[in-house]
Amino acid sequence: MHIEKQFRELENIEEIRAYNISNIDLFEIVPQYQKPIKIPFCNIIKYVQSDVNMFIPIDDGEDFVINRLGWNILQRGNINLEDVEGRRLSECSPFFYEILKESFKEVYETKKTKAMRIYYYISDKIKTITNIHIIFEENNLFLISDYNDEFANKKTEEEQILEDNAEKSTLIEYFSHTGSYYMTNNEFTWTQGIYNIINRNRESSDSFYNIIFDLVIPEDKPLVQELIKTMSPETDTYENIIRIKTWDGTIKYLDTYLYSKFDENGDLISHYGLFKDVSLDSHKHKTRPVDFMLNGFKYNSRLSLLIEPLSRRYEFSEGFYDMIEIPSNEYIHSREIIDNIVEPEVRENIMKLINGEIDELNEILTFKVHGNEDNLKICELFIERFKYGNNEHSIGFLTDITNIKKKQEELIESNANKNILIKEVHHRVKNNLQVLNSFLNLERRAYKDDPNTILDNMQARLSSLALLHEKTYNTTDFLNINLKNYMEDQDKTLQGLFSAKKITFKSDIDENINLSIETITPLLLIVDELTMNAIKHAFPDPDMENKTISKTIKLMDENKCEFILKDNGVGLESPEQLINHNLGWEIVNSLTKQLDGSIEIMDPEVGTEFRIVFPTKFEDAGETEDNGGN
Incomplete structure (x- = not known):
């Protein structure tokens, strides 16, 4: 048992921290000092949610007789009221006497109410917090206490909505500092x-x-x-x-x-x-993954994040001012900008949103820049109103899709490759974000006590998908992508991400392997999962030299590839345990099925080795969906 005391001057409150207090430390069986007196409003007190405890000062305020204790404190001490009432506090509960005697004495002498807070720790973790007020009334001391215990309830649908709104409010607060x-x-x-x-x-x-x-x-x-x-x-x-x-x-x-x-x-x-x-350099310290997303809005001329667009508190990212072609320092926020929207039904729906008749707006609109009919931009607008606490907020996204629309018109009657391009422009980012979201939800449950692992894994996946998007958006052929170039660039990315680990990444890729985007996407994610698994488990000694993770991909024949990833680490003690209890293994298995491939754990002399065999071509998932709908 250990007790610490601290007085917080700004709040004018005394804090007590009690460590590893057991029930037997709270009360002792001692002889009764005097008979308890009748308490006014006794029946009423029973219905008060807070504990109402009454003490009678004796010995000129040096000690106190317990006259009444509340239900919570009796339950915590596993004791009945008749076992403690009428006893001296110093004899019956040395623990409470030690932490309360000075405050009791102060209130007894000054007749002024005093606030205190008691933290109960078990193994350095707070288990209970008690807020108390000590009041002097009718020559007696009353101690009013409220308890806050740890508990976990399943979220109701209403609580989930409130939590979702809190996340939107968090984004607003983050963007506006x-x-x-x-x-x-x-x-x-x-x-x-x-x-x-x-x-x-x-x-x-x-x-x-x-x-x-x-x-x-x-x-x-x-x-x-x-x-x-x-x-x-x-x-x-x-x-x-x-x-x-x-x-x-x-x-x-x-x-x-x-x-x-x-x-x-x-x-x-x-x-x-x-x-x-309002610190001058508050925007310079970006350390969390969400910063990269917000910076994307800040510096992208075709994307705009709208914070409180329905309020005078609005803040818009730079893309908004690029779209309307008015510098941010000259723009005056008003409803007049709505007049430059061509579609009357969109203008009408925006006004309904402003007036609170609807809570959400999702429209594609044509915007006349400066009212000029010859300078039109096609934009996608999404705005949502929501409540958080007692306040109403709004958040939105504005995207310039003019070029995308033009490409759609140009590609509408083109060949199969161009149809794939249209589909990729529309769906690739969305689908990949859904995949990442699924992985994130799985890992939040599996690694809830290890957030750094979640961040490292997600950063590697984001980097690989960013590499994929960067390369494929600069080509029109999504059926014949050279794998060697992608794998070599992925090695450089992984080398940069995990430079502190001092691991060498090597690749030996057949330069004649050309795959479709549908095959390369899960293949890159498989490389990420196996690589992160190796980084986590293969090299427990950070001082180990010549740490290497290598991958080899060869053509077995014109329709089949062999992919081998291995490390020179400590190896697996039990492959069965990896298969049965490893989230990363489940993810790799799922991705391998997407490849229509098979995976096996090899038995190398040193380290760990995985072998995956997969076809170079398989039926296009998008075409399958289309055919199934006819």
Whole structure:
């Protein structure tokens, strides 16, 4: 058993951290000191959700007699009320006496209510948090306690919708470098944007103190103290810029807006805070995968991310201003831009969205740049309204598909290769993102305690698919793609991604192998999965020299290929265990079936070796779908 105490000046609250407390530590069987007295409103107290505990001061406030304990604390101590009532607190529960005696003495002498918070840890993990208020009333001390235990409930459909809306709100906050919180019943609820700003993960104790104010630099703490002193029914809003220092030493400037709500007696009901990161270099520290996606919107002239397009708080990425051909510093956001949309039904639906008659808009429209009939752009517009908390938000995407539409018209009567090109332009990104999403969902369950593995795996897959898209979009022949060029470029990509591992990637690919895009896509993903499996398991000693992962792909005949991937690592102790209990193996098997191929684990003298045999051609999945629909 170990106890730590800390006083948080900004919140004016004392925190107690108790480690590895067992039930037998809470109470002891001791003789009764005096008979308990009758408690006013005893029956009413039974229906109060919080624990109401009553203590009688004795020995001039040096000790206290237990007169009543609430149901929760009795249950935690596995004890009945008659076993503790009328006993001295110091004798009956030395544990609670040790952590409460000073606060009890203070309230007894000053007659002022005091707030405390007790954290109960098991093996350095918070199991229970108790918020308490100590009140002096009618010469007795009352301790009001609320408990917050860990629990997990299955999400209802409504909770899932709220969670989805929270994710959209998170995207809005991220793009605008903002975050917010609200506080009711002395508990804080923080949005993800706050954690983006302070650059750390959510912690279970964050609900019980102001995590932003805790990071305020010493020079700006007077601003926070001024805020705490001045917030009242007469001064219920506060605006200022404060500076915080994150855990990695970064100084950030936060534009701060706070609002408090009070009841008719002047007591605080709730508290709301909005923080915007206005640091000059806040946009330079990009470390998470979502940054790459958002940068794609920021710098792409044909894609635009619309943040709050239905609000005066709007923020649009650069692509929007390129599409309307007005510099961002000259653009004035107004509904007049809707007049430049050619299709009247689209204009009508946009107005319905603005007026709240519909919640979602997904349209293809023709836009007259500056109202000019000779400068038309075809765009795809998606906007969604949603609620998060008590606030209504909107988010949207605007895509310039003018060139795509022109290509469609040019290719509509072309040969089979051009039909494949149309299909790839429409579906390839969508299908590949669906595949990645499926992998991500599988790995979130399999590696929920190892997020770095998920990020490494996803980064390798994204890099391979990006390489595939980059090369194939520059060609019109999707049936005869040279495999050797792809594999050599993939080696360079993997070498860059895992340079810190000091692994050499080698390839020996028959230069006469030409495959379709439908074959190369799963083949590249198989290489990623087997490579990441080797990186994870083959080289447990980081100082091992000459670490190598090699792949060989040869033609067995004109219709069949042999693919061998091997490493010179420690090898497999039990191939059966890999087959039965490895998510990566399941993914590789699924991808091999897509190739209409077969896979086997070889038995090399050194390391691990996989052999896959697959056909060079197989029936086009897209044509199969078309035929099946006729």
